[in-house]
Amino acid sequence: MIAIALLLFMAASAFWLVRLRNLFAVVMLSGVYSLFAAALYLVMDAVDVAFTEAAVGAGISTVLMLSTLALTSRTEKSHNKLSVMPLLLVFITGGVLVYGTFDMPRYGDINAPIHQHVANHYIEKSAAEVGPPNIVTSILASYRGFDTLGETAVVFTAAIGVLAILGRVKGQGMSTSRVAYRRKEDVEEENKEDDKAVSDKKETTS
Amino acid sequence: MIFKAPLLRVVTKIIVPPIILFALYVQFHGDFGPGGGFQAGVIMAAAFILYGLVYGVSTARQAITADVTRVILALGVLLFGGTGIVTMLMGAEFLDYSVLGKTPLAGQHLGILLIEFGVGMTVAGAMITIFFAFAGHGKDGNIALDQENEGGGND
Known part of the structure; x- marks a missing residue:
């Protein structure tokens, strides 16, 4: 019951998000959407996921x-022209996705494939094999350490990517000693590049 | 400075240490309750981001410099991977922590603690880096959110 109410709230905020043109409100509303999602995960007993969703x-x-x-x-730039093709595409994709859910096992079904695979092993043996009371x-950290290492590497790569694009503007990201040694021409060239990056971003956002 | 309102500044000063403490709690209590390195890293980053939002990026950068965040960012992945290498050197498979302690359980506990700490460091470093990289682009190296105050923010 609570889950349905939360899902309705999420759907409502998603529709509202599409209608809004003020990007500040859009950002705030997407935060609200995430909070509803976190509450939904909490209702479904996925505390760790809810925690992550709320924080991130x-x-x-x-x-x-x-x-x-x-x-x-x-x-956002307003464009009132109603385009039929994308609308049709969205409806078809949505319809296929909804159709796909008909084949999914019911929530909490003990015979669902997800509960037949390794989950039982984790629940029964993890206390003896690994130890922590929190099976998640x-x-x-242990059974899927490789996965987590990969995820950490992804986060690391994301930060490196942002640094490579945005990190060196106005000497902001650099220690002052190194800034002093940079040649004037280099700085100018960097500024040019950064301006370009910013304007590119503007184009993609609007 | 971004927010000159004394209320915000005082509340931020009061609330930042508890946020950091809570991040450490989430980090090291992840074995027993919900949480872990990822969430802890995000919460830790939130403390510095809040400080940066209210007091300005340059002030926050004095508290945690760009070099420090980069070292933390890289050290986290290194700690994670290094734990795996150590377990290999001790004769087990990559990331099989059982060999790290006297008993397999103690080893697992130590290994999980280490790699969760690595994850936390990298996530915190990444979030702080990304935020300051974006926020540092505003006027005077500050994020130009103060316009929101004047605009009312609800239009």
């Missing part, structure tokens, strides 16, 4: 989007 989806990503907004414009931690 509702918290950090909202702030990151806001700081991006500070660099670009705050309102055992799975993430």
Whole structure:
């Protein structure tokens, strides 16, 4: 019951998101959407996922989007032309996705494939094999250590990517000693590149 | 400075240490309750981001410099991978922590603690880096969110 109410809230905020043209409100509303998602995960007993969703989806990503907004414009360009083709495509994709859910096992079904595979092993043996009472931690850190290492590498790569594109503007990201040694021409060239990067981003956002 | 309102500044000063403490709790209590390195890293980053939002990026950069965040960012992955290498050197498979302690369970516990800490460091470093890279682009190296105050933000 609570889950259905939360899903309705999520759907409502998603529709509202599409209608809005003020990007500041859009960012705030997507944070609200994430918070509803976190509440939904909590209702479904996925505490760790809810925790992550609340921290990343509702918290950090909202702030990151806001700081991006500070660099670009705050309102979306309005275009009132109704395009039929994309609408049709969206409806077809949505219909296929909904059709796909008919084949999924019911929530909590004990015979679902997901409960027949390794889950039983984790629940029964993880206390003896790994130790921590929180099975999620055992799975993430020990049974699936490779996965987690990959994820950490992805986060690392993302940060490196952002640094490579945005990191060196106005000597912001550099220690002052190194800034002093940079040649004037280099600085000018970098500024040019950065301006280009910013304007590119503007184009993609609007 | 971005927010000159004294209320925000004082509340931020009061609330940042508990946020960092909570991040450490989530980090090291992840074995027993919900949480772990990823969430802890995000919460830790949130503390510095909040400080940066209210006091300005350059002030926050004095608290945690760009070099420090980069070292933390890289050290996390290194700690994770290094734990795997150590287990290999001790005769087990990559990331099989059982050999790290006297008993397999103690080894697993130590290994999980180490790699979760690595994850936390990298995530915190990445989030802080990304935020400051974006926020540093605004006017005077500050994020230009103060316009929101004047605009009302609800239009």
